Amino acid sequence: MIEKLIETIKVRHHFSAENEGLLRDRMGETVDFAAGDLIVSEGRRITYSSLLIDGLACRSKDTRQGSRQIMEFHIPGDFVDLHSYPLESLDHDISAITPCRIVKLHHADIDELIERDIRFARIFWFFTMVDASVHREWLVNLGARSGIARVAHLFCELLYRVRVVGLAEGTGFAFPVSQVELGEALGFTPVHTNRLLRELRDRDLATFRAKTVHIHDLAALEELAEFEPGYLYLGRRAG
Amino acid sequence: MIEKLIETIKVRHHFSAENEGLLRDRMGETVDFAAGDLIVSEGRRITYSSLLIDGLACRSKDTRQGSRQIMEFHIPGDFVDLHSYPLESLDHDISAITPCRIVKLHHADIDELIERDIRFARIFWFFTMVDASVHREWLVNLGARSGIARVAHLFCELLYRVRVVGLAEGTGFAFPVSQVELGEALGFTPVHTNRLLRELRDRDLATFRAKTVHIHDLAALEELAEFEPGYLYLGRRAG
DNA sequence: CGCCTCATTGACCTAGTTCAATTTGGGTGG
DNA sequence: CCACCCAAATTGAACTAGGTCAATGAGGCG
Numbered sequence: 001m002i003e004k005l006i007e008t009i010k011v012r013h014h015f016s017a018e019n020e021g022l023l024r025d026r027m028g029e030t031v032d033f034a035a036g037d038l039i040v041s042e043g044r045r046i047t048y049s050s051l052l053i054d055g056l057a058c059r060s061k062d063t064r065q066g067s068r069q070i071m072e073f074h075i076p077g078d079f080v081d082l083h084s085y086p087l088e089s090l091d092h093d094i095s096a097i098t099p100c101r102i103v104k105l106h107h108a109d110i111d112e113l114i115e116r117d118i119r120f121a122r123i124f125w126f127f128t129m130v131d132a133s134v135h136r137e138w139l140v141n142l143g144a145r146s147g148i149a150r151v152a153h154l155f156c157e158l159l160y161r162v163r164v165v166g167l168a169e170g171t172g173f174a175f176p177v178s179q180v181e182l183g184e185a186l187g188f189t190p191v192h193t194n195r196l197l198r199e200l201r202d203r204d205l206a207t208f209r210a211k212t213v214h215i216h217d218l219a220a221l222e223e224l225a226e227f228e229p230g231y232l233y234l235g236r237r238a239g
Numbered sequence: 240m241i242e243k244l245i246e247t248i249k250v251r252h253h254f255s256a257e258n259e260g261l262l263r264d265r266m267g268e269t270v271d272f273a274a275g276d277l278i279v280s281e282g283r284r285i286t287y288s289s290l291l292i293d294g295l296a297c298r299s300k301d302t303r304q305g306s307r308q309i310m311e312f313h314i315p316g317d318f319v320d321l322h323s324y325p326l327e328s329l330d331h332d333i334s335a336i337t338p339c340r341i342v343k344l345h346h347a348d349i350d351e352l353i354e355r356d357i358r359f360a361r362i363f364w365f366f367t368m369v370d371a372s373v374h375r376e377w378l379v380n381l382g383a384r385s386g387i388a389r390v391a392h393l394f395c396e397l398l399y400r401v402r403v404v405g406l407a408e409g410t411g412f413a414f415p416v417s418q419v420e421l422g423e424a425l426g427f428t429p430v431h432t433n434r435l436l437r438e439l440r441d442r443d444l445a446t447f448r449a450k451t452v453h454i455h456d457l458a459a460l461e462e463l464a465e466f467e468p469g470y471l472y473l474g475r476r477a478g
Numbered sequence: 479c480g481c482c483t484c485a486t487t488g489a490c491c492t493a494g495t496t497c498a499a500t501t502t503g504g505g506t507g508g
Numbered sequence: 509c510c511a512c513c514c515a516a517a518t519t520g521a522a523c524t525a526g527g528t529c530a531a532t533g534a535g536g537c538g
Contacts, residue, residue, distance in 0.1 A: 043469070061379050064465050069383040071375045083371060086364040091372050091470040114360075118353075125325040125364050132322060132367065133330050135374035136310045140300050142381035143426030144308040147493070178516065187382030192494055194518060210503095226303050230282070231330040386525075417484065431526055433486060449535095 001103065002027055004077030004165040005051055011164055011234050013123055023120075026113060027051070028104035033096040039080060040094040046084040048106040052076055055100030056176055060184070061092045070185035072134055073097075073158065073177075077165040083128045085110055098176045130233050137231045142187050145226070150186045151196045152225035155206055155213050160229050171215040175208070182208075240342065241266055243316030243404040244290055250403055250473050252362055262359075265352060266290070267343035272335040278319060279333040285323040287345040291315055294339030295415055299423070300331045309424035311373055312336075312397065312416075316404040322367045324349055337415045369472050376470045381426050384465070389425045390435045391464035394445055394452050399468050410454040414447070421447075 002024060009015050028048065033039055039050060039057060057074040071092065074080045080094045085107050113120040137157070141150050162173045177185075183193035200206045205221045207214045215221055241263060248254050267287065272278055278289060278296060296313040310331065313319045319333045324346050352359040376396070380389050401412045416424075422432035439445045444460045446453045454460055 059375070061375065063379065063383050067383050069379040071378045083368050086361060086368050087372075087472065091472075092375060114357075121353075121360055121364075122325060125360075125367070128364070128371065129322050129325050129367060132371035132374060133326075135371060135378060136298070136300065136331060139310045139374060139377055139381060140302065140308040142378060143424075144302050144306050179518095180516085185382075189495055190517085191496080191519090195494090198518085233326065233330075418486095419484080428527055429485085430487090430528080434526090437486085 001030075001053055002051065004053065005079075007165050008077045008127075009123060012126065013119075015123075019117055019119070022113060022116060026105060026109040028106055028109070030101060030103050033100045033102070035096055035098050037096045037100075038093055039096055039100065039102065040084070040090055042091060042093050043089055045089050046081065047108075048104040049082045049085055049110070050080050050094075050102040051105060052078050052080050053101050053103055056097040057094060057100050058097055058181075058185070059092055059094050068184050069187070070181065071138065072131060073185070075158075075162060075165065075167065079105075079124075079127055082124055083131065085124065086128075097181065126233075133231045133233065147186075147188065147192065147196050148199055149225050150188075151182075151193075151200060152205065152221045153227055154182075154185065155208075155215060156218075156222055156225050156227040156229075157232070158213065159215060159218070160232055160234065164234060171218050173213055174211060175213045176211040240269075240292055241290065243292065244318075246404050247316045247366075248362060251365065252358075254362075258356055258358070261352060261355060265344060265348040267345055267348070269340060269342050272339045272341070274335055274337050276335045276339075277332055278335055278339065278341065279323070279329055281330060281332050282328055284328050285320065286347075287343040288321045288324055288349070289319050289333075289341040290344060291317050291319050292340050292342055295336040296333060296339050297336055297420075297424070298331050298333050307423050308426070309420065310377065311370060312424070314397075314401060314404065314406065318344075318363075318366055321363055322370065324363065325367075336420065365472075372470045372472065386425075386427065386431065386435050387438055388464050389427075390421075390432075390439060391444065391460045392466055393421075393424065394447075394454060395457075395461055395464050395466040395468075396471070397452065398454060398457070399471055399473065403473060410457050412452055413450060414452045415450040 006015070006020060040046065052074050053076050055076070057080050058070045059072045059074070059080070060068050060070045062068050080102070081090060084090050110120070110124065134157070141153050145153065158175060159168060159171065159173060162168045167173060179193045179197070180190045183190045186193065188196070197208050200208070204216050205224065206216060221227070245254070245259060279285060291313050292315050294315070296319050297309045298311045298313070298319070299307050299309045301307050319341070320329060323329050349359070349363065373396070380392050384392065397414060398407060398410065398412060401407045406412060418432045418436070419429045422429045425432060427435070436447050443455050444463065445455060460466070
């Protein structure tokens with residue numbers, strides 16, 4: 001059930017079988033959410049973190065004008081709100097885009113894990129720092145890249161992340177968002193998002209159809225996006 | 240010397256005199272940088288974190304087209320690269336905008352502090368999570384707010400942060416950036432940044448002149464920016 | 479004084495928005 | 509199986525925020 005999480009740990013850290021066992025034992029209840037549900041809502045005090053094991057979720061903030069900014073997409077294997085452990089409450093919403101299943105990890109259990117082996121603190125802190133790194137890359141995306149490059153960059157990022165947890169099929173992957181939601185992540189209107197997708201298709205770089213991304217020319221797409229995967233910290237490292 | 244850091248801890252956590260002493264004892268060498276210097280450069284392996292005690296610094300990434308995206312400004316009292324402690328290397332540059340003075344806190348000493356009192360881990364992790372929260376708010380800024388609101392939002396954020404460390408003078412504060420740099424943070428060209436500043440001035444909301452921001456009508460500016468300071472996590476809380 | 483960098487302004491251009499209409503495709507009831 | 513429905517995708521045309529290019533102005537400093 002938490003296989004995908006284990007994968008995301010192991011690409012980055014040495015992780016003993018013993019600690020893997022400890023972690024498995026601490027995982028709590030499973031909860032299901034329907035598409036559109038709030039998994040965590042802004043400002044609420046939180047006593048557990050949610051590991052996404054199935055579905056697509058996102059972090060977002062609403063603006064007063066009724067628009068919404070999506071700040072990160074979450075795929076199975078991601079803790080969607082691990083930062084609630086140090087922060088205790090969140091500054092934004094986490095919502096289910098498709099039906100989602102999460103497993104709880106209570107903050108008290110995180111405390112225990114860290115007490116048992118301080119390396120757990122490193123691992124969890126590291127995860128939250130990867131999210132921050134992704135945020136920074138998205139800032140570059142929104143602030144400094146052209147429309148077409150923004151879409152390309154997002155597709156590249158998702159491909160790399162999805163591969164780690166075994167959800168890629170070659171250079172294609174499921175990405176069950178509407179064009180409205182895609183626009184909310186990229187800072188564009190749905191109309192313009194649609195035109196950018198058409199341009200990607202016309203240039204034979206990537207196709208987004210039926211909630212699925214197919215990348216036709218990954219090298220060219222990365223070139224267009226100036227994609228450098230380093231910010232995802234996917235390399236195996238000492239830990 | 241680290242008074243401002245202590246302030247930023249104390250607005251958020253209970254912090255004992257004993258721990259304050261421990262922290263003071265661990266602070267390392269002081270280093271000075273000239274305006275424009277890189278304090279930390281992308282990809283470098285890092286063994287200490289830098290506490291900014293004087294000057295203005297920023298986190299940024301360069302794009303291949305030669306433009307630059309600024310992702311956060313740092314004022315005295317901020318650790319500019321505390322995330323290098325869990326990450327060990329950084330995905331972006333940290334540079335001195337004005338002459339800067341930093342004090343080193345070696346990662347080995349952070350280890351020791353945490354070993355002495357686990358609450359240090361919470362405090363440091365918390366700091367890095369506030370940076371992430373700021374990143375998310377900036378994502379909303381770049382992705383979903385109008386030009387004028389973006390500038391307004393940045394000015395509001397800086398006022399609130401600068402107040403904590405005693406660097407505000409009423410509703411004014413020093414902000415020694417050029418309009419080019421301001422544009423690099425907001426995702427605008429210098430020309431357009433200039434026009435937005437003129438509009439803020441014309442509407443009697445705020446003035447940016449001689450490297451100083453003067454806010455004339457804070458309530459109206461916050462309203463325009465949809466500024467909600469919660470994301471800065473400045474309220475005093477249990478820790 | 480004379481640079482030199484930065485701020486300011488104008489005129490024109492383009493990426494992205496807005497509004498509105500049309501098409502597509504999956505699901506559902508008969 | 510088909511007719512219908514509804515949400516989402518697609519396209520067009522007109523509009524606007526922001527970019528580009530280029531010239532001018534203003535302050536700081538050797």
